[in-house]
Amino acid sequence: MTSTLFSMITVLLFCVFAVVEVVESGIGVNWGTVALHKLSPETVVDLLKDNKIEKVKLFDADPDVLKALMGSGIEVMVGIPNEMLAVLSSSASVADLWVSQNVSRYMVKGGVNIKYVAVGNEPFLTSYSGQYQSYVFPALTNLQQSLAKGNLAGMVKLVVPCNADAYESSLPSQGAFRPELAQIMMQIVSFLSSNGSPFVVNIYPFLSLYGNSDFPQDYAFFEGTTHPVVDGPNVYYNAYDGNFDTLLAALSKIGYGHMPIVIGEIGWPTDGALGANLSAARLFNKGLVNRVLSNKGTPLRPGVPPMDVYLFSLLDEGAKSVLPGNFERHWGIFSFDGQAKYSLNLGNGLLKNAKDVHYLPSRWCVANPTRDLSAVANHFKLACSFADCTTLNYGGSCNGIGEKGNISYAFNGYYQLQKQNPRTCEFDGLGIVTFRDPSVGDCRFLVGVTDGKSSGFRLNSGRIVSSLIIFGGIFTVVV
Template sequence: MHPLLTLSILFSYLSLPLLIVADGSYIGVNYGRIANNLPSAVKVVNLLKSQGIDRVKLYDTDPAVLWALSGSGIKVTVNLPNEKLFFAAKKLSFALSWLHKNVVVYYPHTLIETIAVGNEVFVDPHNTTNYLVPAMKNIHKALVKNNLHNFIKVSSPIALTALGSSYPSSTGSFRPELIEPVIKPMLSFLRETASFLMVNVYPFFAYVSNADVISLDYALFRENPGSVDPGNGLKYFNIFDAQIDAVFAALSALKYDDVRIVVSETGWPSEGDSYEVGASPQNAAAYNGNLVKKILSNGGTPLRPNANLTVYLFALFNENGKVGPTSERHFGLFYPDMKKVYDVPFTVAAMKGY
């Protein structure tokens, strides 16, 4: 749906900025490039480093970007696009060739740590769902053949719409028609490979659709009375936690409690159409800033206080080539000239003055 960003906490080791948070909670960023006015990859990498961002998620394997990231110490997630799932699923030889061309030649100088196989495949209009798990397995087999499976994980970002029920959180469950064909096989694969489930969550869209009943403070992590989930008795003070716990509940319902979650996309737009209530620089700063503070200080949720979430913000830049409502082109933390759209802390040190 949208692209995202990796940030983290201050700690230095052998001159590489290794940012460690709350025993495993991290902030990263999605680096989408659907635009015709973005700075060069080299300038972008310098921007990331200047902001203390040490994790970045890409939507492709562009050579210029991967070479620019070489030697930066920034951990990278690359993407095998939906249109290549069929080939990766059907032929191990394709997976081996793709891996060599897009991962092996860069690693370890470029610190590729995850391969995202597809993106929101279940809502892909080209109906690639049946190829997802076979493609993931073949990519993993290719990693094994290159002795990289202990260093690089394989996952696939899913949209929250993969849930048939998400409110209240305690009723969280996957869509019935997806469970046997793809959800269970994917979760079994993630468990077997010690990987994680990537989930894209956007409280902004939940707020826009229900602004008459959801308070803006509840959406933006600001002080509010909270809401008690009648199913589990837990009290929620923001939509983000409620959405993540709905995913945890869905995992629990299928007995995959041990599968971790990585939030592969989340963000708030600084501008939107008239019906996109709440889209503004002030609200975007509040959502992303308060989310970063939450993750870097504890990272958990009411249902899983020790979840140690890694979260990738969407997105690094405003992207003028994206289609759809105005908000789609205004999720960026930075303008294409690399000036901040609004101020957000990306590290523990920066949080002190926020």
């Protein structure tokens, strides 16, 4: 072998290994805005930058949020709500308008680094009974044409975040898409592959544990288990690996086993249910981050981790629907006011709190200790129909504070939401303002923030969803 040829081979090998070395998983976050007390978008962007979080996934294209992200360099996945899929699938001009207003407008010098557009959010959930199924692929097609018209098709990729219930199996190697999704998944995956897009999947070991009393608790985490799943030569010690490889098997069955994968949502809630607490959330997310940063991969794809992993979520969202469970409002690694709930290192040091958050004065509304509270039920119901009372439920951090504590918590939630208007603590004389923090242990009585907008009525779908909750004999409707 000549020295020249040897040198060429050495250079080629160096380039190959250099390429492999830089392909590492990135850790991003989901930024949802269905909140009662909202930090300003600028404060949240500063929080992302201070924590060196370089990727963020949105559920819509809020112009205030996108304006705040301009010039930040943060890689963004913009979302299109499921409710928009029908009109986008039926009208190319609507798709053109959406891309123009929500992508092209921000893809300018010093603008927003939009990498993905998420077309719908878990549109194939079994609970939707197929209502969005026929719209997804036509919407993808129209939006792709719109991106091409704007000369953005090479820079912005369309994706379809799917819940893990899109596929099923008793063992990972037998994974397959649900039979009713077989045709549409073949269309979508083929489309994604031909356009250089990854498959985005949301994986929630917590929900597997929450919904199945027989699910081994230690299998939901990354510390090993006494109940491993044996699948031929492969042994699975955690739900994440098993779920990921079930998807790989499903993709392989339709000819796309090498499809790049992004984890669109994964996390652990800190309140609102048994098993949803600070220590469990920290344990899960710490294990997840260590796993992602190790680039270990899974038994069916060793050494090849997902392209990116987006933690769910950045902040608590106190106005989300509680139909899936009261934990829905407590997924944040930060509380609503941008304060880290527990120590966590995302690879860039421990989480740092949001800076320059402006709070209302340190005062709270509580039950008046001198009054008979026997007629409080309607006031309690009113307060919790606006404020978030989910922590009072069984398994919640405020479940054990007693009936008077429950009343005070509800009154204070309403009072803070109303910007501490003195009249909103009256409750026919049953409420009283105090300057002494009534928080007890892990049960935190919040003080509202003033640097953002407050809105306790908007859910993802724009509809009010009610569910009946009982606290110690007191009834309330949470919207």
